[in-house]
Amino acid sequence: MECYLDNSATTKCFEEVKDIVINAMTKDYANPSSMHIKGVEAEKYLKQSKEIIASTLKVNEKELFFTSGGTESNNLAIIGSAMANIRTGKHLITTIIEHPSVINTMKYLEEQGFRVTYLPVDEAGIVSLEELDKAICDDTILVSIMYVNNEIGSVQPIDKIAQMIKEKNPNTLFHVDAIQGFGKYKIYPKRLNIDLLSASGHKINGPKGVGFCYISEKVKIKPIAFGGGQQKGMRSGTENVPGIAGIGMAVLKTYENFEEKIDNLYRLKSYFVEEISKLEGVYLNGKTGLDSAPHIVSASFLHVRSEVLLHALESKEIYVSAGSACASNKPTVSPTLKAIGVEKELLDSTIRFSFSFETTKEELSYCLDALKEILPKLRIYKRH
Amino acid sequence: MFKSFLIKYGEIGIKGKNKYLFEDALVKQIKHALRKVDGEFEVSKQQGRIYVEVLSEYDYEETVDALKKVFGIVGICPVVHVEDEGFEQLAKDVVAYFKKAHPTLDQTFKVNARRARKNYPMDSMQINYSLGEKILQAFPNVKVDVHNPQVLLNVEIREKIYIYSTVIPGAGGMPVGTNGKAMLLLSGGIDSPVAGYMVARRGVKIDAVYFHAPPYTSERAKQKVVDLAKLVSVYSGPIHLHIINFTDIQLYIYEKCPHDELTIIMRRYMMRIAEHIAKETGSLGLITGESIGQVASQTMQSLAATNEVCTMPVIRPLISFDKQDIVDISLKINTYETSILPFEDCCTIFVAKHPVTKPNVNIIKRSERNLEEKIDELVETALKTEEVIICE
Numbered sequence: 001m002e003c004y005l006d007n008s009a010t011t012k013c014f015e016e017v018k019d020i021v022i023n024a025m026t027k028d029y030a031n032p033s034s035m036h037i038k039g040v041e042a043e044k045y046l047k048q049s050k051e052i053i054a055s056t057l058k059v060n061e062k063e064l065f066f067t068s069g070g071t072e073s074n075n076l077a078i079i080g081s082a083m084a085n086i087r088t089g090k091h092l093i094t095t096i097i098e099h100p101s102v103i104n105t106m107k108y109l110e111e112q113g114f115r116v117t118y119l120p121v122d123e124a125g126i127v128s129l130e131e132l133d134k135a136i137c138d139d140t141i142l143v144s145i146m147y148v149n150n151e152i153g154s155v156q157p158i159d160k161i162a163q164m165i166k167e168k169n170p171n172t173l174f175h176v177d178a179i180q181g182f183g184k185y186k187i188y189p190k191r192l193n194i195d196l197l198s199a200s201g202h203k204i205n206g207p208k209g210v211g212f213c214y215i216s217e218k219v220k221i222k223p224i225a226f227g228g229g230q231q232k233g234m235r236s237g238t239e240n241v242p243g244i245a246g247i248g249m250a251v252l253k254t255y256e257n258f259e260e261k262i263d264n265l266y267r268l269k270s271y272f273v274e275e276i277s278k279l280e281g282v283y284l285n286g287k288t289g290l291d292s293a294p295h296i297v298s299a300s301f302l303h304v305r306s307e308v309l310l311h312a313l314e315s316k317e318i319y320v321s322a323g324s325a326c327a328s329n330k331p332t333v334s335p336t337l338k339a340i341g342v343e344k345e346l347l348d349s350t351i352r353f354s355f356s357f358e359t360t361k362e363e364l365s366y367c368l369d370a371l372k373e374i375l376p377k378l379r380i381y382k383r384h
Numbered sequence: 385m386f387k388s389f390l391i392k393y394g395e396i397g398i399k400g401k402n403k404y405l406f407e408d409a410l411v412k413q414i415k416h417a418l419r420k421v422d423g424e425f426e427v428s429k430q431q432g433r434i435y436v437e438v439l440s441e442y443d444y445e446e447t448v449d450a451l452k453k454v455f456g457i458v459g460i461c462p463v464v465h466v467e468d469e470g471f472e473q474l475a476k477d478v479v480a481y482f483k484k485a486h487p488t489l490d491q492t493f494k495v496n497a498r499r500a501r502k503n504y505p506m507d508s509m510q511i512n513y514s515l516g517e518k519i520l521q522a523f524p525n526v527k528v529d530v531h532n533p534q535v536l537l538n539v540e541i542r543e544k545i546y547i548y549s550t551v552i553p554g555a556g557g558m559p560v561g562t563n564g565k566a567m568l569l570l571s572g573g574i575d576s577p578v579a580g581y582m583v584a585r586r587g588v589k590i591d592a593v594y595f596h597a598p599p600y601t602s603e604r605a606k607q608k609v610v611d612l613a614k615l616v617s618v619y620s621g622p623i624h625l626h627i628i629n630f631t632d633i634q635l636y637i638y639e640k641c642p643h644d645e646l647t648i649i650m651r652r653y654m655m656r657i658a659e660h661i662a663k664e665t666g667s668l669g670l671i672t673g674e675s676i677g678q679v680a681s682q683t684m685q686s687l688a689a690t691n692e693v694c695t696m697p698v699i700r701p702l703i704s705f706d707k708q709d710i711v712d713i714s715l716k717i718n719t720y721e722t723s724i725l726p727f728e729d730c731c732t733i734f735v736a737k738h739p740v741t742k743p744n745v746n747i748i749k750r751s752e753r754n755l756e757e758k759i760d761e762l763v764e765t766a767l768k769t770e771e772v773i774i775c776e
Contacts, residue, residue, distance in 0.1 A: 307602065308599050308600050309599075310599070311598055311599030311600070311601075311602050311603075312599035314599065314603075315598060380639075
């Protein structure tokens with residue numbers, strides 16, 4: 001049985017997404033900027049996707065910009081707003097458990113003369129509001145905090161964070177990296193006081209190479225790439241029509257029967273968590289209940305190297321990640337796991353299981369059986 | 385500008401009656417190397433020389449790069465062709481060529497004429513001093529030195545007239561396929577691809593064996609070895625890569641033998657298996673990337689203990705090289721970047737904290753007796769389930 005439990009790395013496209021992408025590539029393939037009728041036909045795909053996303057987020061269509069994915073969205077939101085507000089201040093705040101596309105962007109801005117505060121998290125991977133309160137200054141121009149952590153599925157109290165930011169310094173912008181959260185939560189940036197929000201297509205059963213950035217019309221921001229002035233000059237370059245059509249369809253499908261699907265994910269997660277906890281030498285990282293993301297379980301396996309366990313599961317067609325696969329294939333210690341205080345001997349023994357709406361209880365049960373069989377075998381042959 | 389290349393080959397020129405075998409092999413290897421280069425080429429053997437004639441538009445850099453990778457070539461001379469339109473015109477052409485090819489115009493030189501077409505009105509000596517004179521007149525700072533010239537200007541009178549003076553160093557060695565075949569033990573590291581390259585450079589055709597240990601080593605580690613074999617094959621020609629699943633053997637050794645002897649015993653089984661495949665597939669020796677003292681399993685004692693299981697010659701071209709020297713070659717042959725990709729190979733998975741560095745063969749043999757019950761069967765299964773990938 002093929003059992004793909006690496007949905008936080010990427011997901012399989014919905015059939016409807018595939019169909020619309022093919023249409024946009026082979027039938028309505030014109031440049032949406034072209035003046036002729038075929039250009040207009042192509043532009044319809046952009047409009048339609050914008051409508052879907054705008055109504056899902058309850059924002060204005062003109063506040064949405066399509067990008068090449070989560071990484072670019074994060075770069076645009078952070079670099080674009082930092083550079084545009086440089087006269088107001090040079091202080092930025094983020095957390096130590098952000099995705100590399102945020103952390104490394106912050107590091108780049110530090111080289112450009114910005115000051116960055118990296119907030120710690122508690123052992124559940126939740127940022128400390130107290131620390132945030134202390135960190136916000138008069139010259140803080142941006143706070144960037146992720147919605148759902150990609151490695152352990154911890155969920156930040158975005159509403160409280162936003163409230164605190166706006167109370168302490170109304171000029172400070174709030175960016176949310178929602179790449180793992182969008183499609184698992186209903187997110188309304190305006191209601192939550194979020195100024196900038198990043199999302200990606202391929203994490204929600206859409207295509208790779210496409211994402212979007214919500215930029216509130218109140219935000220002062222500059223583009224980070226320059227060219228033909230498409231998307232109001234905020235993101236030049238011929239629009240990726242097939243990708244944009246695909247992400248629109250993915251959003252539409254994701255939010256159909258949404259509550260039901262999320263309830264089901266939580267049921268699966270609670271089953272998996274309960275069963276895996278029964279195994280010897282297994283430690284779960286972060287929270288595992290309704291206060292955690294519905295699709296991510298991070299577990300550490302004592303005396304088993306994650307890479308070996310990953311390949312042993314692979315031989316049974318079970319696909320998972322060791323640490324954070326999205327970051328790279330370099331076996332380095334995960335800063336997130338370190339930040340939540342995972343013990344040293346477990347750092348290299350951590351596996352992430354991540355589910356999709358298509359995951360079934362049978363698959364999870366198959367995976368649990370495989371673990372029961374593999375773990376004792378691997379533990380006989382440990383490294384000295 | 386250049387319409388043909390004269391190929392210089394050193395060592396193979398002195399192989400007596402077998403000379404034609406070496407030349408034919410070299411022609412074959414040159415044709416093979418030019419197969420993927422844009423353009424039409426004709427490779428021919430004429431009067432003890434090999435010429436690559438260019439018959440179409442072509443990319444000079446790409447062509448020279450391909451030729452530089454052919455073992456057996458000592459030098460590559462790019463040749464200019466001019467029509468025979470009388471001596472005066474030839475002199476003009478030669479002067480123009482000299483200026484273009486040696487623009488500093490302050491060298492010592494000598495003209496070396498050769499008449500393949502004997503009906504040319506001047507003989508070689510006359511051509512030499514007449515052309516020399518024209519060059520001296522044209523460039524006041526250029527001087528003649530007949531004993532040790534900086535520029536040896538060759539003028540060959542053929543149907544057309546060939547002019548050449550620069551020699552681009554080739555890869556040296558001998559054409560692949562002239563010295564039998566050997567089996568390379570290829571890991572994902574820096575050393576073994578270099579070892580394969582060095583032996584191939586002596587004209588030996590290469591096959592390779594890789595020991596795969598899933599789930600302890602990944603598909604990517606295997607892909608890395610395939611990629612390395614492909615990089616070596618640029619020089620050596622196609623490599624048959626034998627992939628052996630080694631996991632069960634390794635785990636069995638782990639179970640039955642003292643852990644500080646694991647690496648040595650494991651390597652002895654690798655050698656046994658490699659030799660077995662070598663015999664089956666016509667290889668006459670084994671090649672390893674070992675270098676004395678580099679790691680515990682490469683001390684003299686360890687090498688002796690590993691060598692003891694083989695009857696075939698084990699060629700260790702890197703045996704006295706320092707690591708940096710090996711790295712330098714791997715950079716030159718473009719395998720370094722792939723070699724350092726961080727995937728675990730099967731030698732490092734179960735490595736003991738303090739492995740034996742001076743193994744005693746008798747003690748190792750005694751430990752191996754613990755394996756008697758199942759090991760033959762495991763080896764047989766490993767051999768039976770081998771996967772062969774042709775890397776080119």
